[in-house]
Amino acid sequence: MKQSLIKRIINGKSTLLIILILLVLVLTYLRAPNALTKGNAQQVLSNLCFYGIFGVGVAMLLMGGGFDFATSAHSTMSTLVFLKVLQWIPGIPWFVAAVIAIIAGALFGGVNAFLAQGLKLLPFIATIGMSSVWGGFARWATRGNYVAINDPGFSAVTAKCIGNTPIPWLFVFVIAVVVAYSIVLKWTRFGRSVLVVGGNPAAARLAGLNPGRIKSILYINNGILAAVGGLIWSSQQKMYNPTGLTTLAPEMTSLTAAMLGGVSFMGGSGSLGSAFVGITLISTLSYALQTMMLPLWFVTLINGLLLVIALTIDSFASKKIRKSMATTGMVMPGMR
Template identity: 45%
Template structure:
């Protein structure tokens, strides 16, 4: 359950941002940076309890998310391209900071959590991920802030007329994306007893969270979806990957499968959007999709 745990944590940052019409491809890079900060602090202060090291790690994630928000929300840069650039920049910084050498995580109280199970069946980190999904789902479904997210993603102009501030909401969501990414990085360090800049290279859990969100009904255009649906989409992906593995299919085909799932999810999302717009008598934008961050929410 290690893989689904990491992806489920990422979903709590990816899905709400998609619902609001935003996107962030830098999550894995931010998770790597926060994880390296956490591991280095454990190395420098071995006598301090590990939860204290979690605080600066989360702060780093929040600051990196805030940096995204500044350039995207304040300066109106295209979110899709800018966050890809940020991912490249901070992956490079992570590699440079440790010179390509992994940092061993030797705090047994911390790494021991990865081997702790509830009822000897459920990993404690998986339980944490599920609880996180439940908390975020309650916020999105039962609180006014959650409804504001969907409204800002579905119709930013109407949201502003209703007295909402789409800029402020998206800023909060980008910061949240960074914080959630930092938690994913810390969990990875506990599971693998080390921190390294290539932690998420190849596995791309952030991308899996994005695909799972779309499969679970979160719209690429914003304004619809649920976190429970996103989590179920992630679970479906992991179940498919596990099934292929038990059938003896080469593990490297997972990338091909994920790419095909993304194409299918985007196609279904675009077609359903066009059908909804046609029913409302609105002409769909030619050429397919509008990138998140380009639909006027920044105004």
């Protein structure tokens, strides 16, 4: 029987994560019954919107065999462009400035694509270097100060909910983005090419694909979604913070979530739906730890442990897959 859209977007690896999410919610209720309120639910979903957008870009790039450590810096710079457009062109609609910022995000992602794919620099080093460059520029441009964004329309984007529910309209948008990208990944030639390139670039070339071009598109796409994520965060905070996003490092949270959801660090496999479930788990767990009045360093410690656990599981899974392919002659990841 043909699998349904939902089952293909969210694969079986999500089942355990969903059980863990429910377990965290039950334990949170038992520990602090007053914690599960409408306002708190809205806050968790708002955070999920922010990380969810980042997660799509990071997971797609990871599936294609890449990673961009400058993702949060792209967000910072794109939001800086948004702020400067509002300041330099009085009266300009905020959504026009947002479009300009998103275009800027594509350009910032394109810079890293050029460094990693054009100049063939090590992506790990090149993206860390550009993260410092963009982060330093943002602090210089604002003298390291917070800047208020006094645009009611822009702030309202992340504040409006569906009727009397705690579900932000933005959450619906994020779900739509996850579904749309999942469809691209599962049912388009480009999406299948991403998995092929991530699984085995050499074989991808023999199949007539251009790994450099595909990875460049993924870097640019990551820059675009990073810009959207930065705008969401600034709308929620009602200000521009030149160091806030680099401190939060949403790309690391997204990396952890993606790997918990079954996206391989080596590329070539994964599901955006499962990655989103992973982000939901991390957001729920972070909220639960905060309700227990635990210090911030403990939350950071737990997130770090989750990343190490995810890397360990991925390492064993990758070794098992490679061993199976070597003994049975199976095709590379992404060719299924």
